[in-house]
Amino acid sequence: MGPCDLGATPEGYSANAHSVFDPHTRELHSLAFLYDSQHAQHIVMNESGTVVRTTLVHVPGNPYMHDFALTEHYVILFDAPVVFSAVQLPTGVPFVWDESHQARVGVMSRMGGDVRWFEVAPSLVGHTLNAYEDGTDVVIDIVRHPAGFNIRDFGASRPTLDRWRVDLVAGKVREDRLDERIQEFPRVNSRCVARPHQYGYAAAVELYAPPTGPEDPRPNEGFSSALLKHDLVRGTTEAHEFGRFGAVSEGVFVPTESPVAEDDGYVMAYVHDAERGAADLVILSAQDFTGEPVARVHLPVRIPLGLHGNWIPGDPSSAHP
Numbered sequence: 001m002g003p004c005d006l007g008a009t010p011e012g013y014s015a016n017a018h019s020v021f022d023p024h025t026r027e028l029h030s031l032a033f034l035y036d037s038q039h040a041q042h043i044v045m046n047e048s049g050t051v052v053r054t055t056l057v058h059v060p061g062n063p064y065m066h067d068f069a070l071t072e073h074y075v076i077l078f079d080a081p082v083v084f085s086a087v088q089l090p091t092g093v094p095f096v097w098d099e100s101h102q103a104r105v106g107v108m109s110r111m112g113g114d115v116r117w118f119e120v121a122p123s124l125v126g127h128t129l130n131a132y133e134d135g136t137d138v139v140i141d142i143v144r145h146p147a148g149f150n151i152r153d154f155g156a157s158r159p160t161l162d163r164w165r166v167d168l169v170a171g172k173v174r175e176d177r178l179d180e181r182i183q184e185f186p187r188v189n190s191r192c193v194a195r196p197h198q199y200g201y202a203a204a205v206e207l208y209a210p211p212t213g214p215e216d217p218r219p220n221e222g223f224s225s226a227l228l229k230h231d232l233v234r235g236t237t238e239a240h241e242f243g244r245f246g247a248v249s250e251g252v253f254v255p256t257e258s259p260v261a262e263d264d265g266y267v268m269a270y271v272h273d274a275e276r277g278a279a280d281l282v283i284l285s286a287q288d289f290t291g292e293p294v295a296r297v298h299l300p301v302r303i304p305l306g307l308h309g310n311w312i313p314g315d316p317s318s319a320h321p
Contacts, residue, residue: 006030006043007051015043018067018127022194027052029075029110031068033059035084035094040065042075042112055112064095064124064151069131069140070110070194076140077106077115078125082149095151105164105173107138118166118173122147126159129186132196138166141178141200141232143186158182161202161230179237183228185250185307189262199263199286200230201251204239227251227269229289238289242282247272247305253286254311263287266294268311270303279303 006015019030026047033040038060044053057077059065062084069076081101088094103122106115129141144162161179166172183202204226226241227248242248248271255265263286271280281297 004049006032006045007054016065016067020068020070020193021190022070023191024072024194029068029070031065031077033062033065035062035089036086037062040077042108044110053112055108057106057108057115061098061101063101067125067128069128069142071131071133071138072194073110073133074131074138075108075110076128076131076138077108078142079104079106079117080124081122081147082124082151091152093152097148097150105140105166107166107168116168116171118171120164120173121175124149126184127186129161129200129202130188130192130194130197132194134165134196136167136169138168139196140164140166141186141197143184143202159184161186161200178232179228179230181228181237187251187253189253189255189265191255192262197262198231198233200232201253201267201286202228202230203248203250203269204228227267227284227289229263229267229286240284240289242271247274248282249305250307250309251284252309252311261287269309270305272302272305277302 016031019028021028028045030043031040032043040057040059042055042057043051046052059079063080064082065078080103081098082095083098083101085094085096088096103120104117105120106117108115124145126143126145131140141163143159145157145159149157160177161183163176163178165174181204183204186200186202188197188200225246226239229238248269251267251269253265253267259265265286267284267286269282271282273280278301279299281299282293283295285294
């Protein structure tokens with residue numbers, strides 16, 4: 001409907017890439033950080049679009065805080081060794097890997113207050129699948145980029161799906177690998193945000209060998225040729241592959257009108273068909289993930305391969321021509 005400054009302060013903080021909507025409280029949570037600042041802001045907006053709470057968070061070293069997560073009672077923050085560099089500002093990507101900066105995960109009450117920080121292995125959280133509370137533990141499922149991540153060479157990184165379990169009583173973090181496959185852009189059924197989930201969806205970034213040469217028609221080796229469905233209860237993964245010359249963007253879960261299960265719905269994504277030189281909108285049944293698509297809409301043009309997508313339900317009768 002138009003721009004929203006999320007109650008921006010005079011200091012000029014800008015919102016991060018991924019605000020999080022909690023379907024249970026109907027709140028929109030955002031995290032904002034400012035180049036060359038030692039603080040970030042957690043911003044909470046109610047359903048009417050009014051900022052109801054802003055918390056200033058002290059984060060020394062000015063780390064790149066691309067994403068964050070929510071649970072029922074907490075905000076989860078990621079402090080990474082990828083930090084702001086004024087020297088790199090003219091390049092347009094003013095961040096570098098700093099070996100001396102300790103990677104941490106922070107747990108803060110959604111009502112604000114102090115952050116409890118826990119050290120983790122050197123890494124960068126690319127995107128968050130989801131987080132939730134399990135007794136006195138906080139469970140966080142993330143795509144994790146390993147030490148040495150270079151934001152200028154994103155395609156060289158090998159991110160994996162990991163789980164961090166924060167024991168709030170013992171003050172420790174257990175780090176586990178959920179899936180070894182190279183993947184990014186994780187998504188969950190939005191009804192599960194900040195609550196326990198069984199399924200997660202991601203784009204596999206490296207299921208095939210790199211291009212064989214300059215004549216290889218694949219549009220970009222950094223984009224994937226498969227969507228993944230993770231069953232995090234059973235510990236299994238299904239892959240819907242799009243072939244050697246397909247390249248798929250982020251998959252978005254869309255529930256059926258009256259879902260009876262968490263995965264009762266569809267996964268939608270744009271898939272570039274290099275042989276046709278145009279994009280398809282592919283709709284998969286989430287419960288028959290490896291089967292034939294429910295629909296494949298051949299679009300007449302190329303849709304540039306983006307990173308993310310969203311599904312916004314609407315009333316067809318109110319649509320403009």
